[in-house]
Amino acid sequence: MDGVLLVDKPAGITSAEAVRQIKSRVRPARVGHLGTLDPFATGLLPILIGEATKLAPFLQIGEKEYEGVIRLGVETDTLDRTGAEIHTAEVPPLTSTTLADAASRFTGRVVQQPPIFSAIKRDGVPLYRLARRGVEVEPPPPREVEISRLTLDPMDATSIHFVAACSTGTYMRSLARDIGIALGTVAHLAELRRLRNGSFTLAAARPLAATLEALADSGSGNRASQNPAGLIGMCEALATMAEAEADAIQVRRLRNGDSRALDGLVPVGAGLFKVVSAGALIAVAEASSRVTARVVRVFGVD
Numbered sequence: 001m002d003g004v005l006l007v008d009k010p011a012g013i014t015s016a017e018a019v020r021q022i023k024s025r026v027r028p029a030r031v032g033h034l035g036t037l038d039p040f041a042t043g044l045l046p047i048l049i050g051e052a053t054k055l056a057p058f059l060q061i062g063e064k065e066y067e068g069v070i071r072l073g074v075e076t077d078t079l080d081r082t083g084a085e086i087h088t089a090e091v092p093p094l095t096s097t098t099l100a101d102a103a104s105r106f107t108g109r110v111v112q113q114p115p116i117f118s119a120i121k122r123d124g125v126p127l128y129r130l131a132r133r134g135v136e137v138e139p140p141p142p143r144e145v146e147i148s149r150l151t152l153d154p155m156d157a158t159s160i161h162f163v164a165a166c167s168t169g170t171y172m173r174s175l176a177r178d179i180g181i182a183l184g185t186v187a188h189l190a191e192l193r194r195l196r197n198g199s200f201t202l203a204a205a206r207p208l209a210a211t212l213e214a215l216a217d218s219g220s221g222n223r224a225s226q227n228p229a230g231l232i233g234m235c236e237a238l239a240t241m242a243e244a245e246a247d248a249i250q251v252r253r254l255r256n257g258d259s260r261a262l263d264g265l266v267p268v269g270a271g272l273f274k275v276v277s278a279g280a281l282i283a284v285a286e287a288s289s290r291v292t293a294r295v296v297r298v299f300g301v302d
Contacts, residue, residue, distance in 0.1 A: 001029050002050035003231040004059075006205035009037050009045040018208055022047055025215035034059055035168070035197055036119060040082050043194035044202040051299050052234050058272065058284055058297075059237065062198020063148065065165045068191045070176040072158045075186035077131075078117040079173035089185045091158050099152040099160070102182045107150050112174045114140045145170040152179070159190070199240050206230055234281040234299065235274065241284075242273040251277045255298055259285070262293040272296065 009018050015036045023031040032053045034046040043066075048056060073091045076083030092098070114120055117128045120140045130137050149165040164175065173189045180187025195202045206214070206229070214229040244265040246254065253261035254275065266287045267273050273293070275283040282300070285293040 001026050001231065003052050003233050004055070004200070004237045005047040005049065005211055005229055005231055006200055006202075007045045007047055007211050008202060008205040008207045009042055010208055011040055011042050014039050015045055018045055019047065021208070021212055022049075022215065025212060026050075032056060035064065035194070037194060038080065038082075038192070040080060041192040041194065043192075044197050044200060044205050045194070046197055046200050049231070052237065054297055054299060055234065055237055058241070059198055060168055063165055063167060063196070064170070064194065064198075065163070065196035066172055067161070067163045067193050067195055068172060068176075068189060069155065070160045070162060070179055070187050071190040072160065072180055072183065072185050072187045074188060075177065075180070076188045078188075079115050079177050080189040081191075083117070083188070087186045091185045092183060094154045094157065094160070094183070098183060099154065102179055103150045103152045105182055106175065106179065107147055109144055109146050111142050112145050112171060112178070113142050114171050115173050115177075116140070117173075118171065143169065147175070163195075165196075204230075235276055235279065238274050238281070238284070242267040242270040244273055244275050244285075246275050246277045246282055248277070251282050254283050254295060255300070257295065257298075259292075259294045262295070264291055266291055266293050 005022065007018060009015065015033050019031050019033050026049055029050040030053045032048045034048065034056060037043065037045055046059070073089055074085055075087040077086050116131050116137045116139055118140065119126045119128065122130070127137055127140065146167040147164055147170065151163045153161045155161050164172065172192055176187050176189040211229055218229060244267055246261070246265065250261040262275070262285055265275070270287050272284060272286050274281060275285055283298045284296045286296050287293045
């Protein structure tokens with residue numbers, strides 16, 4: 001089994017646990033995921049199976065979209081609802097003007113301080129592990145991220161609903177903290193749901209439990225459908241990437257590591273592009289000129 005499953009992760013489990021449960025249904029295939037969701041978060045979690053695990057570098061570069069709730073007046077050590085309360089503050093009245101100003105301030109290229117409770121590693125150890133051990137952790141260095149769209153709408157006197165479209169590496173917990181500061185108070189992320197990851201959308205995802213059931217039924221032959229779990233093929237997973245068609249001789253050369261087989265196949269204006277043959281994904285390549293390219297990754301070869 002090679003492809004991508006779009007799962008709607010429930011609250012209360014880690015992304016790694018979702019992978020473990022799916023792996024138990026598709027052994028011995030390799031299984032991975034795109035973009036970790038915190039245990040309290042829900043929504044779209046793309047699961048990569050088999051050869052599709054090699055697609056991760058090409059799928060991680062897309063924009064992500066989230067919705068959630070920011071709770072004002074209370075800051076926690078983890079910057080989300082699971083942490084311990086560390087600061088409280090009065091919450092100024094929320095007006096359409098102040099929310100619009102805050103949304104504008106955090107739209108575009110912004111510098112963001114990642115949370116201490118994060119998977120960023122220091123000396124090979126994730127910072128959240130150090131923080132949970134009680135080790136005093138120096139905050140990770142600020143990073144520049146891009147938020148292409150941000151809407152803020154009041155829910156009540158201390159809660160804001162938000163929708164954000166952003167670049168990979170943007171922390172919604174940090175955004176919640178920073179919006180609180182911009183509004184003259186403190187804040188934490190109370191709810192988070194991922195709506196989109198690159199070209200994958202939550203609308204196309206299935207609940208984790210339904211996915212596991214479909215995989216089990218597929219394995220036992222209980223269903224007539226050839227794809228009950230909604231597996232997305234590898235070519236379809238790269239649908240937005242430019243495409244070049246290779247013949248059998250070119251495929252053989254590519255699988256032997258000969259990038260010259262791509263001469264003359266480069267799509268006009270392409271950077272990265274996929275090479276297919278008879279509907280199967282053979283390779284991903286990168287143009288080095290208008291007519292030449294180098295192989296970045298070959299598929300179907302151990």
